[in-house]
Amino acid sequence: MNSNLQEYSHKRFNILTGEWVLVSPHRAKRPWQGQNEAVANENRPSHDPDCYLCAGNTRINGEVNPDYKDVFVFTNDFAALQTTSPVFSIDEGLFKAESEQGICKVICFSPDHSKSLADMAIEDITKVVKTWQAEYELLGSNEAINYVQIFENKGAVMGCSNPHPHGQIWSQSTLPNEVEKKDVHQKTYYDTHKSSLLGDYLKQELEAKERIIYENDHFVVLTPFWAVWPFETMIVPKYNYTNISELSDAESIAFADAISKITKAYDALFQVSFPYSSGIHQAPTNGEDNTHWHWHMSFYPPLLRSATVKKFMVGYEMFGSPQRDITAEQAADRLRALVV
Numbered sequence: 001m002n003s004n005l006q007e008y009s010h011k012r013f014n015i016l017t018g019e020w021v022l023v024s025p026h027r028a029k030r031p032w033q034g035q036n037e038a039v040a041n042e043n044r045p046s047h048d049p050d051c052y053l054c055a056g057n058t059r060i061n062g063e064v065n066p067d068y069k070d071v072f073v074f075t076n077d078f079a080a081l082q083t084t085s086p087v088f089s090i091d092e093g094l095f096k097a098e099s100e101q102g103i104c105k106v107i108c109f110s111p112d113h114s115k116s117l118a119d120m121a122i123e124d125i126t127k128v129v130k131t132w133q134a135e136y137e138l139l140g141s142n143e144a145i146n147y148v149q150i151f152e153n154k155g156a157v158m159g160c161s162n163p164h165p166h167g168q169i170w171s172q173s174t175l176p177n178e179v180e181k182k183d184v185h186q187k188t189y190y191d192t193h194k195s196s197l198l199g200d201y202l203k204q205e206l207e208a209k210e211r212i213i214y215e216n217d218h219f220v221v222l223t224p225f226w227a228v229w230p231f232e233t234m235i236v237p238k239y240n241y242t243n244i245s246e247l248s249d250a251e252s253i254a255f256a257d258a259i260s261k262i263t264k265a266y267d268a269l270f271q272v273s274f275p276y277s278s279g280i281h282q283a284p285t286n287g288e289d290n291t292h293w294h295w296h297m298s299f300y301p302p303l304l305r306s307a308t309v310k311k312f313m314v315g316y317e318m319f320g321s322p323q324r325d326i327t328a329e330q331a332a333d334r335l336r337a338l339v340v
Contacts, residue, residue, distance in 0.1 A: 005023070005025075005327060005329075006025055006327055006329065006330070007025060007026065008025070008026070009022065009023065009024045009025075009026070010022075010023055011023070012225055012226045012328075013226060014224075014226035015185065015189075015197060015201060015226070016181070016182045016185055016186070016197070016198070017178070017181040017182060017185065018181060018184075018185055019181075019321070019322075020321055021226055021227070021228050021321065021322045021323065021324060022316075022320075022321055022322065022323040022324070023323075023324055023325075023327060024323060024324070024325055025325065025326070025327050025330075027325040043114070044113055044114040044163060045113060045114060046112045046113055046114050047111075047112075047113055048113045048164070051113055051162065051164050052162065052164075053065070053106070053108050053113075053162055053164035053166055054111065054113050054164060055067045055068050055069075055072070055111040059077055060077055061077045063077075068108070068111055069111060070110065070111070070124065070127045071107065071108065071109060071110075071127050071128055071131045072107070072108040072111070073105055073106070073107050073108075073131060073135065074105065074106055075103070075104070075105055075106075076104040076105060076106050076168065079102075079103070079104035080102075080104055080170060081100060081101065081102025081103065081104050081170060081171075081172055082101065082102070083101055083102070083103060083144075085099050085100065085101045086099060087099050087101075098174075100172055100173055100174060101144055101172065101173045102145065102170060102171050102172035102173060103139060103142070103145065103171045104168065104169065104170045104171070105135065105139075105168065105169045105171075106166055106167075106168055107128070107131060107132075107135070107166060107167045107168065107169065108164065108165065108166045109124075109125075109128050109165040109166060109167065110124060110165050112165070113163070113164050113165075115165050116154060116165050116263065116267075116273060117152075117154075117165065117259055117260070117263045118260070118263035118264045118266065118267045118273070118274070120165075120260070122253065122256045122257050122260050123253075123256075125256035125259055125260055126252055126253050126255075126256040128167075128256070129244070129247075129252045129255050129256050129259075130252060132150050132169075132244055132280070133244050133245045133247065133252070135148070135150075135169055136148050136150070136243060136244060136245050136282070136285075137245050139169065139171040139285070140171070140285030141285075142171075144173055145171045145172065145173065145285055146172070146173055146174060146175065146284050146285055146286040147171065147172055147174070147175050147176065147179060147284045147285060147286070148169060148171045148282075148285055149169065149170045149171065149172075149176065149179070149279065149280075150167065150168075150169050150279065150280040151167060151168055151169075151170075151277065151278060151279035151280070152166070152167035152168070152276075152277070152278045152279075153167075153168075153277050154273075154274075154275050154276050154277070154278070155273065155274070155275025155276070156275070157275045157302055157310060158275045158276065158277050158302065160275075167278075175284055175286075178281070179281060179284070182281055183284065183290075183292075183293070185197065186198070186292045186293055186294065187292040189292070190291065190292035191292070196240040196292070196294040197292075197294065198236060198240075198294035198296060199240045199294055202220060202236050202238065205220070205222055205225075206220065210329050210332065211223045211224070211225065211328050211329060211332040212332070212336070213233060213261075213262065213265070213332055213335045213336045213339060214258065214261045214262065214265075214336070214339045215238075216254050216257055216258065217238075217250075217254060218237060218238055218239070218250070218251045218254035218255070219235055219236065219237055219238065219251075219254050219255055219257075219258040220235070220236050220238060220258075221233055221234070221235050221258050221261060221262050222234055222236065222332065223328045223329075223331050223332040223335070224298075224328065225328055226328075227324065227328045227331065228300075228322040228324060229300045229301055229302065229311060229324070230301070230302075230303065230304045230311050230324060230325070230326050230331060231266070231269065231301050231303065231326075231331050231334075231335060232298070232299065232300055232301070232328075232331070233262055233298070233299045233335065234296055234297065234298050234299070235255070235258045235259065235262065235296060235297040235298075235299075236294070236296045237251070237255075237294075237295065237296075239251075240294050241294070241295055242282065242283035242290050242291065242293040242294070242295060243282040243283045243293070243295050244280065244282060244295060259297075261339050261340075262299065262335070262339075264338075264339075264340065265335045265338040265339050265340075266299075266301060266335075268338040268340075269303075269334065269335065269338060270303060270306055270307040271307065272303075272307035274301055274303065275301060275302060275303065276299050276300060276301035276302070277299075277300045278297060278298065278299045278300070279297070279298055280295065280296070280297045281295065281296055281297075281298070282295035282296075283295065304325075304326075311324075
């Protein structure tokens with residue numbers, strides 16, 4: 001890679017969103033006298049009687065969780081989207097609004113309150129993957145649902161209100177902003193080149209071998225060339241699948257393996273249960289031809305220099321564009337060395 005990218009300020013282009021990120025590698029040496037986060041490495045019990053998500057416990061709405069043994073899914077008690085929202089629109093000059101309907105669910109990854117994905121066996125993570133696949137198909141088959149967003153917020157620093165290992169699915173009637181941008185850019189590229197944008201990008205990454213963190217027979221874990229968050233990563237299937245339901249049993253296990261590898265590496269980086277937001281972007285369920293889609297899973301962790309120093313998206317990031325100090329190549333090198 002051009003050494004200028006490791007020493008001087010520059011911009012990198014995100015091919016999936018059409019946006020730029022400012023990279024300032026020389027700023028990584030600046031002293032830090034800002035806020036330090038508390039390290040959340042407390043030893044949690046395998047079952048917490050006060051946890052709303054543990055097996056057998058009563059949730060805030062009065063419902064009792066079953067004595068589940070692996071993965072448990074339920075409709076979010078405080079759903080951000082409603083199925084009862086009436087269909088309406090407002091178009092009054094510069095005042096525009098539209099109704100939005102949807103279904104929100106919570107997925108408990110394990111009955112063990114003390115674990116995270118990094119602590120779970122690959123066979124147990126595979127059960128989570130299988131649940132994601134089933135929910136994508138179930139929710140996507142609903143005519144009112146045109147997109148299914150699977151995600152996880154891990155850690156209090158990422159706004160997670162409950163430490164029990166869990167994620168969420170928000171499914172809705174329209175495409176959210178980030179997905180719409182990726183839909184447009186992937187379709188434009190596919191219509192022009194008759195090939196997958198992300199697939200062609202992956203070929204180039206595999207040739208460069210500078211940002212690859214881990215790969216197995218079916219998946220690659222890498223730091224994107226245009227990464228915004230300090231230790232941002234992406235899991236990309238080697239085959240051009242549009243959504244996770246297309247994975248075979250062997251590929252589902254390989255996906256679980258990739259998740260296991262990167263989450264374990266994260267925890268080893270600063271010797272802390274690593275916080276992040278992760279999400280799967282995949283084809284809409286709108287009944288249209290979405291051949292141009294190449295699904296992928298992204299991890300956006302906030303930690304920058306240590307377990308107590310995080311990246312703040314403020315100032316220039318709010319009013320200008322995203323900015324990062326450590327380069328994607330440097331981040332990949334550090335994570336690659338921790339994969340076991």
